[in-house]
Amino acid sequence: MNLRRPLTLVAAGAALVLGLTACGGGGNPVAGGSSQAPAAGDTIRIGSADFTESQLLAQIYAQALQAKGVQVEVTPPIGSREVYYPALTDGSIDMVPEYTGTLLQYIKKDATETAPDAVYTALRSVVPAPLTVLDKAAAEDKDAVVVTQAFAQQNNLKSIADLAPLAANVTFGGPSEFQTRPDGIPGLKETYGLEFKGYTALDAGGPVTVKALADGQVQAADLFTTDPSIEANNFVVLEDPQNNFAAQNVVPLINSAKATDQVKQILNAVQAKLTTEGLLELNKTANAPDKPNLDTVAKNWLTQQGL
Structure with missing residues (x-):
């Protein structure tokens, strides 16, 4: 997890530009928006938390969109939710991979829902403008x-x-x-x-x-x-019989202005393919001894899924 390889994806057919970045657990200048030029109006800037799975999901979303001609840019890992959520609300980034239960409790600290559908329904009702969530995946990482x-x-x-x-x-x-x-x-x-x-x-x-x-x-x-x-x-x-940890299904959190019908269709198709077992296998691959590039792991998965 300590080796980060951020990928910038531009318009369809353009070259992929790779950069190596070693990141710790802290934030990133993109969070404040002051150290990075704004993305083009039709470009979706995708951020991630500072752990492998989040970065891998960001790559999967980005490459799925880019394959259909949507302009995207993946930023270096930003940090924890306490850092990247403000970056979403101030427009520094447009989208991040999220998890339903923890996001719900971040927005509504007294939330009591724990079951997957109940958590997702509650989350959709409290996500503030200009943000929205798309379909939740069956994939869950608690x-x-x-x-x-x-x-x-x-x-x-x-x-x-x-x-x-x-x-x-x-x-x-x-x-x-x-x-x-x-x-x-x-x-x-x-x-x-x-x-x-x-x-x-x-x-x-x-x-x-x-x-x-x-x-x-x-x-x-x-x-x-x-x-x-x-x-x-x-x-x-250890088992959690009292459900301290609510359901945490993978879900894209995105700026509504960037969630066009095309973008929704592409990302929801990805969501339909993500399972918990598949996510575990993706993590195993990403953390293999040879430490493959996350963009390569994402590309291979999308190809296998016909996306």
Whole structure:
């Protein structure tokens, strides 16, 4: 996840311009709009969060649009939702791949919906102008409380609730924003009564978090359910019986002015092909030892899907 290869896609038939960018967990000048010239009026500027899956989805959306003649530009990874959402609202970017449940709770902090359709319906009703969401995909990538297999076996852990008696001696790890998000540390405290010994700010479900959990620097961590490192390290995803984490289906969040009928048709066709199993396979491919370019992974998937 630490190697970022942003891709700029211009009009159909134009050359693909590749650039290498090493990014950490911080923001990007595009978020403020002051360090980057505005895109042409008919160009869709697509941003992403600073983790592989988000960047890969941005590439998939961009290449699907470009293949149909739509002018697009993919910016370097921007950062967390707390950074890229303002970039959307001020017009610095036009679109990002999003996740229904966490986006709903970001906009409406007291949202209580957890089931996929209920979350999506609520989200559509609260997304403020000039933004809108397109079709949600079946593909879902949820936050999850994850522990090592040894820690789970030693403490007979199966669900998040089982952590309650241990929490006072557990250090939790995850992205800095997880400390304040409604379904993050505040939600785990309210839903399961978890009061952890401490919190270590790491990356967003990336290699830093994986290493910290594997090495015992933290005893529990926030990872994403489509992260192939969970299976690779024999980590255990604790069950969430109280639905602290709402459904998190993949959905494009886009400026309404750029969501023409053509754009909607193209992106909704992509959404119809995205499944949770497929997303996991995409992540495995993107995180393979040879670290393929994300634009290549996206192109191959689109070709396989006939898009």
